[in-house]
Amino acid sequence: MNPTPTVQEDTPARTALPQNTLHAAIVDPQMDSMRLLSETAMKFPDALSFSSGAPYDGTHDIANLSVHIDRYVKHLRDQGVPEQRITRMLFQYGPVNGFIQGEVAKMLQHDEDIDVPAEAIMITHGFQEATLVALRGLFASPDDVLLSVSPAYVGIRGAARMLDIPVKGIVEGPNGLEPEAVAAAARAVRAEGKRPVALYLVPDFSNPSGTVVPLEARQRLLDVAAEEGLKILEDNPYGLFARDGEKMPTLKSLDTRGDVLYLGSFAKSAFPGARLGYLVADQIVESEDGGRRTLAQELSKAKAMFSVGSSSLSQAAIGGILVENDYDLRSATRELAAVYQERLAVTLDALAAHFPPERYAEHQVRWNVPRGGFFLTVEVGFAADLAAMERSARDFGVSWAPMSMFYIDGGGDRELRLGFSNLAPDAIREGIARLVRFIESEARS
Template sequence: MTIPSARTGSTIGSSRLDVMNFLNEVAQNYPSAISFASGRPAEQFFNLEAWINRLPLFVEHFATQNGLGLETARNLIGQYGRTNGIMCDLIARQLALDEGILCKPAQIVVTAGCQEAMNLCVTRLCRHPDDIILSRSPAYIGITGIADLNGIPIAPFVVDDSTPPAEALEQAIRNARYEGKRPRLLYLVPDFDNPTGTVLSRDARLQMIEVCARNGIVILEDNPYGMFRYNGKSVPTMFSLDTKTCVVYLGTYSKTICPGLRVGFAVVPEGEMPGGQSGAGMLDALSQAKSFVTVNTSQIGQAIAGAILLSQACSLRDLIAPVIQHYRTNRNAMLDSLAYAFSAYEDVVSWNQPDGGFFLTLRLPFEFGREEAEICASEYGVLTMPLSFFALGEDGRNQVRLAFSNSQPERIRTGIERLGMFVTARLHGRRE
């Protein structure tokens, strides 16, 4: 286990903007390359015309809920609206049915995607110069980008096979305080983490909740992939396990419906939260900040998302069942292809086998960074994401994130074959 010190992204190699620019340029320069770089949802399941045609369902629901005529309801949906959102009741019902999360509509603020929810929480909670964010490394680039843009340091911790997550977290807290910093929030993707694809066990979740409650730290539980489980039994969300009032749940319909809606949300617990602020007080702070940034989340986007929920009796399980099957098939194709491509190198090349999500991680016996990613694109026709792009320290230098969501089995097999050719050439060169 290694515990890097708290620091901003500007001190960790190239900036996130440089990384994203590099990836965009590689994708543009080699448009025919097979991409394992992007964790986008599969587009063939977008049904825009049918979803838009269901809009009257939400108009009728909104009119009934507010005692309005249909024309008045339609006009209000097209107007500026309530900052916290107009579909909170439907979100609460969907969370209860699909995630086992029990909350009231008044605990929810609807945001422009989960990214806005993260930004609001970070900027509202980390307001003192000594406040910092805690995060596992490697971490989703969205949270590190928010930290960089707002000048908020991140104290990363790396969890390995010999160190329980709660123990690594406690050590990171001690190190941060020794440096004069105040850990204010912990960011986690407990289910099928981006970029690693790993899942936190129930015990690990409970232990980390206990550590954070004891140390006055708020947990941001980001859960975009939780419903995309292909094997095994689901683990309860940290929000549903939380008896300490320290977990804020972040959700989105970008993966379960489509990203173009830009509808996400934050669910704030009831009662007193770490730091002495009430959940209601935090929700008010988020709402006030949002009112000066985006005013309100697109009510037309909310109406479409709400209509889809109404048409599905507020559960998305039936809607995403064929999507889950598609992703499971893709994951299996990637695992089988990796086993075939690296059968001669099983002693030095390895990968995890995720039970869900969009990603897995390949471990190589050499460093894989920008130069290697560009060689793969230019000479072998395959786009990949070095795990070091997500690292907050020196970890991940010999690992690669592979996304299998937005592809097809045949392309996956061809792409992994090309990646195998690159690895074979590199290993053959080293041996000679």
């Protein structure tokens, strides 16, 4: 496979730029893994795709975009905001940290029991920018190290790499990141003369593994953070979709010492095309002249230079959704949560029907059983790399993601990730039947 995008043959030689003159992060093949994965999957458009984590898009309706924006504008008018100011909010450059922080604060209070003032929130260009801003602010020296759950969402390793921040992976267990493993990793980093600064994790239905950190471990993680002087970067795009009665408190809602920065995304709770997320950073920063600002306010200097500000149109649309739903996204997403729960159950049932767990010794295939989220992982008896994925898509009509893409320091060579969020139940059943044929064929070869 050719990883380099093709260019016109007649491109003048003088415009050619040796790749190795670019920043190492641009050249690093790991940074390109997601593009390669989606390109490989796209080469086989008839293949059923378990390779992405795209949200279910069956209810999207273009007409709703203007409804959401109109709803937000009405909300401003109802609050007595002058017409000229509303026009300026939508059309002009706006405040760097955004203008819907108040609405997001109400949603966080309602849905997550996170009680922070609007000044502690920065509206960002998705989770991704929230991460870049947080990392840029917290990591001050080349010796500062980010600890991350491994396997991890590619966005965290990529953001750290783009900022030249070294990452130490901590391999999770069946219940996600183990607090004592975090403490050990922090000590190991310190023993090398470096400083562990922050810890990244997704406590609820992690991507890629679907794990959930139990309550006791959450409390212990907060204690470890305090003992080791770590900030926690809590990423939570999937927690909203927990089954009724199973929702866990976020680390941020349990954080009494100000050790957690919460990274939010509207990609799954509203729609990813808005490219909207937020950073909750309520820590107080004291300047030498005695000034006191929230960390979110202080970090607006970074956001200003990354993106100037977040899209006014997206803020108005998401603001409209929040207002329409009385700041209760949990209730607003119950039907969506049921869709994801059904897809998870169908995937698990189909796997168990084809590979009875009691006959593991024969088929050598096993998987984890998450209680929510968009993903699960399957262990197989052969190298589940991108070349295998290509054979799977080309010859068997089903694509998936190699787990090795998500491990920080290597691992997951015989594991694959199944993302079932955007496949209807019948497509899931057919996709698993195809996957079974592929796995059986690999086992024979």
